[in-house]
Amino acid sequence: MSSRKTTTRSWSWTVSDIVVASVLAVASGVIFWGWNLSYHLIGNLFVFYPPVETLVHGMWLFPAVLGALVIRKPGAAIYCEMVAAAVSALLGSQWGLTVLSSGFMQGLGAELVFLAVLYRRFSLEFATLAGAASGLTGGITYHWIVPMYAYAPLETIIHISCFALSGAVIAGVLPWLATRGLAASSVLGPLASRRAHREPMLLGGTPRG
């Protein structure tokens, strides 16, 4: 029943969509910043084998999937990831202006997954896939498109795989849980995702309540 409503929903962005997506992206920037302050030591864990450092880099990808799950409009993943990247560029990013290209590419990975299902499916498997895709395109960007690494082939594959794995969990499962939590808190009133907590967990599942 709700799926029919979702399909008839307009693909154009309302003012609420734009402002919520923007604020979510900025809040993601704050979460990056808070994460940095508390966990600046976590990087040291990977000092002896740097290719696995991307196991925690899914952190940088979550705005893409979160934006797509909450807004449910074309471009939400790319827009949120780009704005979050722009915020980190303004705050001073490790990667300077190149965060914009990596932000775009990371957003694109998630965007393509939701585009493939015409923005009608937002269940757990698609969220996870989108997170992994975001890590994959992010990794590809780092190694081949705007190269920031010069690893040997095996290390490159490990580096990108860990990025995709991390993306699937930190930027896939967690944003999906967060979206359901937000819907259950009834703060998503004006948005297309306000019933997310009553939707089935997986494609083909039965809706709750």
Add this chain to the structure above:
Amino acid sequence: MGEAPGVAVTAEGWSWQHAERETPAIAGLDLQISAGEKVLLAGASGAGKSTLLHGLAGVLHDEDAQAAGQLLLDGVPAEQARGRAGLMQQDPESQVVLSRIGDDVAFAAENLAVPRAEIWGRVDRALEAVGLGGFGLEHPSAKLSGGQKQRLALAGILAMRPGLLLLDEPTANLDPAGVRQVRDAVLRSAELTGATVIVVEHRLEIWAEHMDTLVVLGTGAGVRRRSPAAQIRTDEALGDELSSMGLWVPGRDPLRGLSIPRSAGADREDPPPEPLCPEPQGELLLHAGGLAVGRHSPTTRWRRGAIAPPTLTGVEVEIRRGETLGITGANGAGKSTLLLTLAGLLPAHGGTLTATAGLKGDGPGELLAADPHDWRSADLVARIGMVFQEPEHQFVRGSVAEELALGAEQAKVPGTAEPLYTPAEIDARVQRLLDRLGLRALAQANPFTLSGGEKRRLSVGTVLAAGPELLLLDEPTFGQDAHTFRELISLLQDHVDAGGTVLAVTHDAAFLRGLQARELKLQRGTPPPEAPAAGELFGGMRADSWLGRRNALAKLIAVFLITAALVVTIDVVSAGVVVLASLAALPLAGIRAAGLLRLMWPFALGAVVAAWGTALAAEESGAVLVDLGFTTISEGSLALGLALGARAFAIVLPSVIIFSTTDPTDLADSLAQQLRLPARFVLGALAAMRLLGLLAEHWTTLGHARRARGVGAHGGVRQRLRSTLSQAFGLLVQAIRMATRLAVTMESRGFGAGRRTWARPARFHAADVPVILGGALIGAAAVCAAVAAGTWNFVWS
């Protein structure tokens, strides 16, 4: 600005039912309001007052909602009457859109496509009308007080030349001085423009005598009553009716009939002759001697700059068992900071804070340190309870019952991991609280979905659950209706009667009277601390420098050219050229060497890490220097690593210099006007960017609240991770709430539809040419030097 006469409002059988709700917010409303009439709109919580105002402002449109009837402004459907009605909401932060006050006022006029030549005249007159004419147009909106922000919002509305002012509890979040200023500004503006006014407010005495008409809405129904506003003071039956809806009626004490033995003097509005409170006699619990408090930790350096000075110094407080103490004082005097310090959530900047044996307790309690900040949060919850101004900051569980159980579950015996309460005791406490708070029917409800009054009660209940002796509260009555006020006083009185102690920061005289609290008045010492404005996080804009005055797009193009030159090759020479050129450009950016060091050291560290990573993980070539077994460092990989590290540093340096001299507003103006990016998205992102500092403040408060609830980020990795995730979720909730209100503000000021004008043109000037040329030159020099030195190493080869 007399050319905007008032709008006549007509509602004909108007109903609205929000999507996902079972009952209509408002049904069958028939209402006529004449042009220029001043209406006070009242009704119980949930009577649909806000829905009506949103409808009149033309911002209600949801394809899944059920609507019927019509709302007309001068005969035109409200949604089509763009710019005729202006809406002010309760939360000052979401009423401001842009960072500079001139831009903020101009925003609505731009959205209505007012010609540029006319906009600034409107801005000046609007600021003058609300009494903010004394500030320059460039004044940062973040530096205004709550009341000033609301007046700024009013100016933004007036710049549209509206015929209808809609005010949704405009003063509920303000201190008494702010309340008067906002009310007077509204009344003056109405007089000046002849606009029709509709105000929603719980505290009727603020507006009663200045309004023409009182309209009372029935819950889920239409108009229940319409009378001349003057009757509020004279008509006893009307007063009873309004009181029963939880409204504050002039001359009536919301505590009447409540069995508070000591509140005999609190019947009338005027305060009793003055403090009858004798010096308290109970046992000393907490003692502050020469205490200095500050918002930022005294030990960790705020990222860019010296240690922040304390907000307040030399505080002497003695808190004794069984007393009620109210901390009052002007905005920015450091009241909340003091409270957080007394609660053991912020470290003291100086002086001493000592918890006595009376607070720590006997037996294992004696093991605790003197300063509550040194306690585990499991020890804190059972001794000092902190109720935050925003109840939602405290919520960490999925249901009311779990939320109530949490504090009791977390409480531990000092020095051990042993729970303080057995499961049976915890359950008994939860059951008792559910009844006492009147939340039994909502035990399984999600705390975020409760009404404002229910959230307030729950936030106190969650804290009481762990059985703390000392209860601290930050502005607990802000924005609450009279029913919740009464409930709150009664809850706190119970706590005191049971031997507990209450300390509250408040502006609310009725609250102090109701609890017969001893008053501690803070004098403002140092200048008021501001919310960390975005600029502070950005490391302070250097907008006055030569580079700061250049066109933002020109600077962006220059950095783009330099970055492109660095991206295409991995070599030390090109990186070196860019670093040297950037250092040479520092004087143009007004950055000194010491400042640069502070800005750049994390990135220098990052460059070293990048170099190390590649040295280990790149293909082996040349002699092996170190063999770690699973990998090696070779001559070739080390050289490649050094080149990558240098390149990473060189990529960051120019962007840090440019962004620390570029105001986001200027950048947005350039992106939308010169680069022609979609204005709706650019302005949406810009408005969100303004909330950066505020969101960072929410993040910090959410962290404090987690410690206060016994689930702080401490202990093992699992506990830290859980706490951080819960903090992140809390931030997302606040972010979306803020965004939803901000979207209403922006839309009610004409944003998002049709052509707009730009009050400030963004274009290139002659002085911007050297910026772009400079960028091109540095990029070209880097490439040429690398080729000449033979280090050129094309990345895509």
